[in-house]
Amino acid sequence: MAQMYDRVALIGLGLIASSMFWAMKRGGLAGEVVGFARSAETRETAREIGLCDQVYDTLSEAVEGADLVVLCVPVGVMGAIASEMAGVLKSGATVTDVGSVKADVIAQVGPHLPKGVHFIPAHPLAGTEHSGPKSGFAELFDNRWCLLVPAEGTDPKATAKLRTLWESMGANVEEMDAEHHDLVVAVTSHAPHLIAYTMVGVADDLRRVTDSEVIKYSAGGFRDFTRIAASDPTMWRDVFLSNKDATLEILGRFTEELFALQRAIRQGDGDHLHAYFTRTRAIRRGIIEAGQDTDAPNFGRAVGKK
């Protein structure tokens, strides 16, 4: 794969940005990949581990001359960053982001960008429970999906180029509108995270079962929830606040179904429970067939580790 952009600027140097850096290096996809992070500690770490060809102390220096600027910061600060960098954006540059919410990011960022800059919001559906500059790896996007949400009237060439970049980093790419995106991820990501956080919070807060018991006896299912409930708190706070409507809609549906199942338990309606639990197996099979999860028992976790 030939070089696609001469200069890429990664703004924010956490899990996604660092994985993009390693994936771009793996594929030789950019002339240089530079970075900026607000925190001096993050910049220091990035320099130590060779993350980015150049790490700058200011946003302007990183953005200046970049053909592609990727906003990899929590959704809540995208607008402030866009406003701050607007003046130094190169004409003809593409600005994109990797935020988990799209309508809100578009509303925050769009108004700040000058004419002649292409704005193509994006969202790679990939991650781990780890965060920070050291958590990235080149394979994170392999066979994962990246959703592009270009506004009407966006230059198709700029979109095609960004699509090719993501494909070259290993991802499958799909385009959709912001509203549909926000609903899809409310189901596949945001509601599951809130539910996992809630379940872990409940377990942590019981008087009659100690934390030590919860931890020791977690292999019966609970530990699965703790992984996503260990994700970055700032990122997730912003996600819920900025995708409020879709998340609350899905949580409303969830509560409704949960109440129906609770009633079936209370009334001893075994047929209802059995039918429900049989239906949900099919979705798991679909995910495995689509290559989106492993069929190895317990996700292929190492067994019996002391």
Add this chain to the structure above:
Amino acid sequence: MAQMYDRVALIGLGLIASSMFWAMKRGGLAGEVVGFARSAETRETAREIGLCDQVYDTLSEAVEGADLVVLCVPVGVMGAIASEMAGVLKSGATVTDVGSVKADVIAQVGPHLPKGVHFIPAHPLAGTEHSGPKSGFAELFDNRWCLLVPAEGTDPKATAKLRTLWESMGANVEEMDAEHHDLVVAVTSHAPHLIAYTMVGVADDLRRVTDSEVIKYSAGGFRDFTRIAASDPTMWRDVFLSNKDATLEILGRFTEELFALQRAIRQGDGDHLHAYFTRTRAIRRGIIEAGQDTDAPNFGRAVGKK
């Protein structure tokens, strides 16, 4: 480890029984391990793969002469099995089980057992989302916990022997009473399973997001839920029906917390969300430090599998 029991009978030949067989063979822990399953197909499969030294077509033949009888059937049929086998139990034998619920199993099974037989209910906190005779493996119990729930007045020697068997199969063992057991597993296993089933059911049932989208875009968190929502429907139906009170109590607490978080989202209370999401990280760290889960990102799943 020397042989501990001359003859062990496994009643029901699914994931747990088959894992016990392979773990006992690995350790040379029993003279012979025989089995029985209600389904002719299961017995056939067991014979084909060498699961059990002898597979019998009737319950009586399997139980006859056994020093240890292990009930590995769904919780809902434990009572019927106990009643059917009571007449052939050897005097001095130990009867145990591996059911996920203890008070209900004790109530079902206890009254059928003759004097001179030791009844020591047990529950290994280990499993995978796979079921059936082919799903077992010797390492399933390594560094997992097995909870013993002996009734008052149980012969301490019989309990000590069963404890040593479980430890020799790789498990850590703890004793507790049935009521506390049922609450602990309601938190660490039963409520998480019901919540996962619910979330997967909701995603499967939305009009505005297709199943195909849910499957493709599942790597953002949802796929974690589908694993436990793929567990055996009959087993789980029986678990919820027989641990009704504790499960409903925990689900009540869960709903309360979920409503509080939903309100924080609706009101834009970012501080509440951030504090909550920070607290839940500590539990994850505890689980990893206790060797009950892996620290590898995404559970160490193979990445980028097509």
